[in-house]
Amino acid sequence: MTRLILRRLALLVPTLLGLSVLLFLWVRALPGGPATALLGERATPEAVERINRLYGFDKPLPEQYVTWLGQLLQGNFGVSTRTGRPVLEEFWSRFPATVELSLVALLVAVGVGVPLGYLAARRQGQVVDHAAVVTSLLGVTIPVFFLAFLLKWLFAVQLGWFPSAGRQDPAMVATHPTGFYVLDGILTREWDASWDAFVHLVLPAIALGTIPLAIIARITRASVIDVQHADYVRTARAKGLSGTHVRSRVILHNAMLPVSTTIGLQVGLLLSGAVLTETVFAFPGVGKFLADAVFNLDYAVLQGFILLIAVVYALVNLAVDVSYGVIDPRMRTR
Amino acid sequence: MSAPEVYEVPQAPLDAGEALAEDRRAGEALWRVAARRLARNPAAILGVVIVVAFVLVALLAPVLAPYAPGELPGRGDVRPTSIPGPSPEHPLGLDRYGADVLSQLIWGARASLLIGVLSTMLGLAGGMVVGLLAGAFGGWVDSAAMRLVDLMLAVPSLLLAVSIAAVAGQSPSSIVLAIGVVQVPVFARLLRGSMLAQHGQDYVLAARSLGLSRRTTTMSHVLPNSVSPVIVQATLLLATAVIEAAALSFLGLGGGSPTTAEWGRMLVAAQNELEIAPRLALWPGICISVTALGFTLFGEALREALDPRSRRR
Numbered sequence: 155m156t157r158l159i160l161r162r163l164a165l166l167v168p169t170l171l172g173l174s175v176l177l178f179l180w181v182r183a184l185p186g187g188p189a190t191a192l193l194g195e196r197a198t199p200e201a202v203e204r205i206n207r208l209y210g211f212d213k214p215l216p217e218q219y220v221t222w223l224g225q226l227l228q229g230n231f232g233v234s235t236r237t238g239r240p241v242l243e244e245f246w247s248r249f250p251a252t253v254e255l256s257l258v259a260l261l262v263a264v265g266v267g268v269p270l271g272y273l274a275a276r277r278q279g280q281v282v283d284h285a286a287v288v289t290s291l292l293g294v295t296i297p298v299f300f301l302a303f304l305l306k307w308l309f310a311v312q313l314g315w316f317p318s319a320g321r322q323d324p325a326m327v328a329t330h331p332t333g334f335y336v337l338d339g340i341l342t343r344e345w346d347a348s349w350d351a352f353v354h355l356v357l358p359a360i361a362l363g364t365i366p367l368a369i370i371a372r373i374t375r376a377s378v379i380d381v382q383h384a385d386y387v388r389t390a391r392a393k394g395l396s397g398t399h400v401r402s403r404v405i406l407h408n409a410m411l412p413v414s415t416t417i418g419l420q421v422g423l424l425l426s427g428a429v430l431t432e433t434v435f436a437f438p439g440v441g442k443f444l445a446d447a448v449f450n451l452d453y454a455v456l457q458g459f460i461l462l463i464a465v466v467y468a469l470v471n472l473a474v475d476v477s478y479g480v481i482d483p484r485m486r487t488r
Numbered sequence: 489m490s491a492p493e494v495y496e497v498p499q500a501p502l503d504a505g506e507a508l509a510e511d512r513r514a515g516e517a518l519w520r521v522a523a524r525r526l527a528r529n530p531a532a533i534l535g536v537v538i539v540v541a542f543v544l545v546a547l548l549a550p551v552l553a554p555y556a557p558g559e560l561p562g563r564g565d566v567r568p569t570s571i572p573g574p575s576p577e578h579p580l581g582l583d584r585y586g587a588d589v590l591s592q593l594i595w596g597a598r599a600s601l602l603i604g605v606l607s608t609m610l611g612l613a614g615g616m617v618v619g620l621l622a623g624a625f626g627g628w629v630d631s632a633a634m635r636l637v638d639l640m641l642a643v644p645s646l647l648l649a650v651s652i653a654a655v656a657g658q659s660p661s662s663i664v665l666a667i668g669v670v671q672v673p674v675f676a677r678l679l680r681g682s683m684l685a686q687h688g689q690d691y692v693l694a695a696r697s698l699g700l701s702r703r704t705t706t707m708s709h710v711l712p713n714s715v716s717p718v719i720v721q722a723t724l725l726l727a728t729a730v731i732e733a734a735a736l737s738f739l740g741l742g743g744g745s746p747t748t749a750e751w752g753r754m755l756v757a758a759q760n761e762l763e764i765a766p767r768l769a770l771w772p773g774i775c776i777s778v779t780a781l782g783f784t785l786f787g788e789a790l791r792e793a794l795d796p797r798s799r800r801r
Contacts, residue, residue, distance in 0.1 A: 172639045183655055295780040297731045299738055300755065300773035307766045426646035430735055434759070444647070448654055449740045460651055464643050 155479060162472050173464055174226065177457050178219050184453060231458035236450050241458035244443060249466075250333030251321055252439035255362060255432070256424040258355045262363035263370055264417060270367075271374025271413075272406065278379065286371055293368020298427045302361035302434035309357055319436035322351045354437075362431045366420040373416045377409040384408070411482050418474030425463055518716070522793040532789030538782030542775075546598040555588045557595035557749035569764065583754070583768055584761055585747050593771055595749035600779065603664055604730040610668030611729075612722050615675020622676065623683030623714070624706045630680070637673040645670050646735060653736055658743035660750070663736045667729050678721055682714035689713075716794045723787035727780035734776050751776050 189202040189211060197205075206212050210221060225231075231241035274286035310318035322328065322335055328347035330338045336355070339348020381387065382405050390404045428441035436442065440459065447455035526532040545552060555561055561578075574581045580589035622633035640648060649666040656662030683706075686692055691713075695705045736742060737752030751772040758768035 168635075169638060169642050172635065173642055176639065177651075180651065180655055291781065291784065292777075295727060295731075295784050296777045297734055297773065297780075299735060300769070300776060303755070303759070303762070303769045303773065307762055307769070311763055311766075422644040426644040429646060429650070430738065433739070444650070445739050448650055451654065453654070456651055456654060460643060460647055463647060467644060468642060 155476070158479065159472070159476055162475065166468050166472070169468065170461075170465060174223060174461060175219065177461055178222055181453055181457055182215070226461070231462070232454035234447070234452055234455045236447070236452045236455070241455055242462075244455065245440065245459060245462050247333070248438060248440045248443050251335075251437065252425075252428050252432070252441060254334050254336060255355060255358055255437060255439060256421075256428060258359035259363035259424060259427075260366065260417070260420065262359055263366035263420065266363075267367040267370030268374050268410075268413065271371040271376075272378055272409075274371070274375045275378035275382065275409075283375075286375060290368040290372040290375075293364045293371075296364070297430075298361060298365065299430040299434050301364055302358070302431050305357045305361055306434060316357050317354050318357075321354050321438055322347065323354075326350050358431045358435045358437050361434070362424060362427045365423055365427065366417075369420065369423075370413060370416055374409065374413050377412045378405060381405050381409040414478065414481055415474075418471065418477075421470045421474070422467060425467060518794070522790065525793040526789055529789045529793070531785045532793070535782045535785030535787075535789060538778060539786060542597050542601060542779050542782065545594055546601045549594050549598045553591040553594040555591040557592065558587065558745070558747045559591070560585055560587050560747065580771060581765075581767065583747075584757060584765075587747050587749075589768065589771060592747075592749040592754060593751075593775055596751045596754060596772065597775065597779075599660065599748075599750040600730055600733060600752070600776070603660055603667070603733040604726055604779075607664040607667035607733065608671060608722055608726050608729045610664060611671025611725065612675055612718070614668065614672040616679055616718065618672060618676035619679030619683070619718075620706075620711065623680040623710075624702075633676065634680070637676050640670070640673040646732065649732060649736060650739060650741065653741040658741055660742055663733050663742055666736060666741075667732050670732075671725055671729070674721065674725065675718055679714060679718050682717050683710055686710045686713055717791075720787055720791040720794060723783055723790055727783035727787070730776060730779050730783070734772075 189197060189205040210218060213221075229242055231245075233240055234244055237244065270282075270286045270289065274283040277283055306318050309315050317323070326347050328335070328339065328344050329342050331341060332338055335351030336348050339345060339351060386408075387400060387404055390400050395404070425441075428439060429445050430441070431437070432439045432442035433445045440463070443455065444459050446452070447459065526536075572578070572582045578588050578590065580593070583589055583592065618633050618637070622630040643651075649670045652669055653662045653666035656665050692705060692710060695709045696702075700709075733742075734752030734755065737750055738756050740756070742748070742750060742753055754772040755769055755776075758765070758772070761768050
């Protein structure tokens with residue numbers, strides 16, 4: 155197991171190095187070059203030249219790359235042209251918000267998707283099944299941001315059940331030791347702050363969780379249908395195991411293997427979707443900041459955030475792969 | 489490779505051209521069977537009807553749309569606190585700038601479908617080239633191509649598209665480029681895998697033993713037998729492309745003015761009017777969803793029709 159983790163970590167290095175080369179060249183491909191990335195679009199030629207000399211952008215590319223990589227490794231990802239704060243600091247201050255949102259979204263997706271898919275498979279051809287098939291179809295065809303709009307309009311604007319924007323009521327006095335607002339409220343025993351943060355998460359999490367929900371429901375359905383006619387299920391029945399035991403321990407357990415793979419694959423979708431969902435709900439996470447950076451052509455932030463997100467993405471995928479070994483003993487031998 | 493069995497020597501040496509024609513007929517049969525199965529599948533028919541309807545609307549936009557794109561016939565009727573709703577002249581009402589929503593939607597079909605189709609064609613072409621090179625040559629070409637693919641898949645797709653569009657400038661063509669490039673690794677990996685699966689198949693061995701060159705074997709035998717999953721994926725990615733185009737445009741990467749007739753753009757503009765005119769978000773959102781639904785239904789049905797495992801009926 156340790157060897158697997160170490161090998162996967164070692165494999166990560168070339169990928170991230172390659173990506174850093176691409177992102178390095180990406181900023182150089184900008185009209186105006188990296189000085190534009192630092193100064194913004196409206197920089198004067200004199201300022202651009204000064205910056206070029208100051209930061210060594212007139213040096214050969216390989217030399218520049220090594221210098222830049224050295225800075226990255228020391229945690230220097232540059233400075234946001236819009237806020238003037240270091241990119242890394244901007245990232246870490248928003249990252250917990252996105253993690254919190256993604257986790258709740260994943261909870262919605264798994265919590266609804268798995269039972270829905272399971273029921274559909276057990277009642278194949280009946281109403282539940284058709285409902286599940288339609289839900290999973292609509293889930294992947296409705297754009298995340300449109301769904302976010304609909305939820306916001308219906309539940310926030312019309313019905314007023316949930317807040318329409320933000321992470322917490324601005325009037326709420328709360329301390330944030332971890333940056334995960336719901337958790338913070340629990341740790342500091344500020345229950346109303348925790349509840350308020352949770353209420354703010356509901357609509358964005360539903361919007362963000364819909365595509366993963368649709369995919370998970372679908373894979374669960376297919377997987378359960380596949381497994382319930384397997385020989386070992388018949389054997390289990392023939393042995394006289396109770397129906398409940400066969401359903402929960404044999405069918406569900408085996409059917410969950412492909413589902414757990416799928417759940418792991420949703421992380422990329424969640425990170426992509428977060429950009430859109432957070433924008434609609436003015437949710438101050440990594441995605442919203444990234445969208446703002448796109449809007450303001452804040453290239454330093456784009457470059458840094460994409461690299462950081464790729465690192466997070468890779469580490470999560472690694473964690474998911476390792477967890478398969480825990481769920482499925484057959485995976486451990488490889 | 490295992491030891492060859494005893495081969496029956498053909499009476500007359502089979503002409504390579506003849507073998508090709510033979511193969512092509514077999515290929516046609518596969519697609520004909522698929523077409524017949526599609527025609528019996530109500531979901532596929534619904535998908536086709538939706539897609540054809542939107543394509544017709546897009547093509548006939550100049551005839552169907554009451555107003556030109558970006559034209560503001562109701563400019564004087566819009567107040568800061570109220571935007572006129574449906575009326576006989578404007579069946580779907582006006583938007584914030586006084587443009588006719590129906591006309592904008594119709595012209596928007598043109599923009600959105602064009603972006604979707606062009607970007608998928610770009611992704612398909614790029615992915616086929618990379619996948620073909622990797623699948624046909626193997627060795628270091630394969631390794632290099634797959635490392636590139638891994639690299640592109642290391643970033644969540646929308647973020648990759650955003651970064652490409654951001655560097656390419658804010659315009660519809662940069663959206664096409666961004667979405668197309670993001671699709672390249674998907675197609676490349678699929679085609680490569682599909683080609684590798686043909687490796688060592690009897691018909692490939694037969695083609696080689698007939699003395700066909702490696703290129704002919706790859707291009708006329710292996711490739712045609714490997715493309716069906718790629719084509720299915722292309723149909724499904726058309727749906728994604730339409731949605732992602734709207735998403736990029738929603739993030740402000742599409743360029744153009746607020747009155748540009750494009751669904752994603754219309755949704756952005758509608759965001760500010762959510763309280764006074766939610767219908768402005770509703771229509772473009774429904775159009776995007778239904779178009780994506782059409783492509784998805786058709787793609788899924790196509791996948792099923794081409795899947796030998798489900799080809800019993």
